[in-house]
Amino acid sequence: MNSSSSTQCVAISTHPDPTNHPVIVAIFVFIYLNIFTLGLIGNTAVIYLTLKHRHLQTVQNMFILNLALSDVIVCLLSMPFTLVTNIYKVWYFGSPFCHLLPMVQGISIFVSTFSLSAIALDRYNLVVRPHAHPLNTRGACLVAAILWVVSVVVCLPYGWYMEIQTYPGICEEYCSETWPSPDVKRGYALLVLTTQFLLPFATMAVCYYTIFSVLKERCAVKLKKLTERSQLLETSIPQEQIGDGNESFEYQQRLTVVMQQRRTTTILASMVLLFGGTWLPYNLFTLLVDYADTDLFMRETINYEYFFSLVTHSFAMLTIVANPILYAWLNPSFKEILMKTIRRKKSNSDMKYRTSISKSTVKASTIITTSQATPSITTPNRRLEDGYQ
Numbered sequence: 090m091n092s093s094s095s096t097q098c099v100a101i102s103t104h105p106d107p108t109n110h111p112v113i114v115a116i117f118v119f120i121y122l123n124i125f126t127l128g129l130i131g132n133t134a135v136i137y138l139t140l141k142h143r144h145l146q147t148v149q150n151m152f153i154l155n156l157a158l159s160d161v162i163v164c165l166l167s168m169p170f171t172l173v174t175n176i177y178k179v180w181y182f183g184s185p186f187c188h189l190l191p192m193v194q195g196i197s198i199f200v201s202t203f204s205l206s207a208i209a210l211d212r213y214n215l216v217v218r219p220h221a222h223p224l225n226t227r228g229a230c231l232v233a234a235i236l237w238v239v240s241v242v243v244c245l246p247y248g249w250y251m252e253i254q255t256y257p258g259i260c261e262e263y264c265s266e267t268w269p270s271p272d273v274k275r276g277y278a279l280l281v282l283t284t285q286f287l288l289p290f291a292t293m294a295v296c297y298y299t300i301f302s303v304l305k306e307r308c309a310v311k312l313k314k315l316t317e318r319s320q321l322l323e324t325s326i327p328q329e330q331i332g333d334g335n336e337s338f339e340y341q342q343r344l345t346v347v348m349q350q351r352r353t354t355t356i357l358a359s360m361v362l363l364f365g366g367t368w369l370p371y372n373l374f375t376l377l378v379d380y381a382d383t384d385l386f387m388r389e390t391i392n393y394e395y396f397f398s399l400v401t402h403s404f405a406m407l408t409i410v411a412n413p414i415l416y417a418w419l420n421p422s423f424k425e426i427l428m429k430t431i432r433r434k435k436s437n438s439d440m441k442y443r444t445s446i447s448k449s450t451v452k453a454s455t456i457i458t459t460s461q462a463t464p465s466i467t468t469p470n471r472r473l474e475d476g477y478q
Contacts, residue, residue: 105391108176108399120403121172128409129164132157135417138426145422149211151229153416155236156204160409162197166190171402175395180264184253187264192248195281199240201408202289205364207232208416209296216300243284246277278379286372290365297357308350315342360415367408371401 107113135157139145146154170190174180180187211229214221224232252267268274374397377385386394417423 106178107391107393107396113396114176117172117176117399117403121168121406124403124406124410125164125168128160128406128413131410131413131418132160132164134427135413135423136161138423138430142426145426146226148224148226148229149208149215151226151233152204152207152211155233156201156208156412156416159197159200159204160412162193163201163406163409167194167197168406170194172399174264175399175402178263178395179261180253182264187251187253188248191251191264192244195244195247196237196240199243199285200236201412202285202364202368203236203240204233205360205412206289206292207236209293209360213296213300217303243281275379278376282372282376286368290361290368293361293364297361301354301357304350304353308346311346315346356415356419363408363411363415367405367411371405374398374401 108117136154139150139154139157170182171194182190211224214223247266250266250268251264254263254265254267255261256263266274268277378394386392386397418427
């Protein structure tokens, strides 16, 4: 649909929309910039450390590496373009990118959520089925590759049915979905909701609840054994011979077991609640856009669709920042290597700084000493200089 005359068209930015207001634009730019920066730094660090240190390349870390890689792609190809298109409403990137970019964005998001499910299933096998045949690193890489293939297959229709469009009375071009019928569009939206959110969320919830139950039973067994040990000591050894030190040790053991259980519970609950809480608003919004009336987000003459799109999308993108923390930096191995890397870089930097200061001081003192002894010679003493180098 093309407008009959370019002189009779108006810009979409003239339509009443909260995202056209400079203050709203500044707020969203600030939010997206922070998420982009923190997410890129955190996930890039995970990729760098995993590839550099071979002992980190375990089965579970292969899935974390896959998760970090997909989140980096989301940072680079989803966040900036989504922000620009929702603020300006216009597609500036040409027809090929209209097909390619939305598909790549969808693929990276699918891989991210599929990887979260794979991590949950792997942890389930380790804790609940410790005697089952474990997956090796090569198998984990194969599973990661399959996740990418499945994501590409699911997102192919999305890229196929994206086209550059124009509308009567509006000047600019837009990259919009052109499905054969509304029923096909709604069916695909339901498929995306199921595969990208419902199935991963259900998988994570079931796996982590089961893991929590098993670990809770093990914690109860440990506490029971500590109690039996304390009672045995009390009955077999006189109270005056036990002393306060042993009671303090027993108390510390109990406290350690309880604190470990609380930490595990907090981490597992955070993984499920974070995924569900951040992705649910965005999926509900897209479902309403596909299934509800087109005027649902209209209030009088103001269209709030782009505003809610940015709000829900930015909320979903918080997982990019949280994933490296929950799945990598709370891992003792990752944390230890990260701190060693930071300390090593800081030590190297301090060493270079001290070396440069020492060289400058030596050269200055050498010149002064030499000039006092032989005023006609300005060449530094090589023997002294070489000694400090």
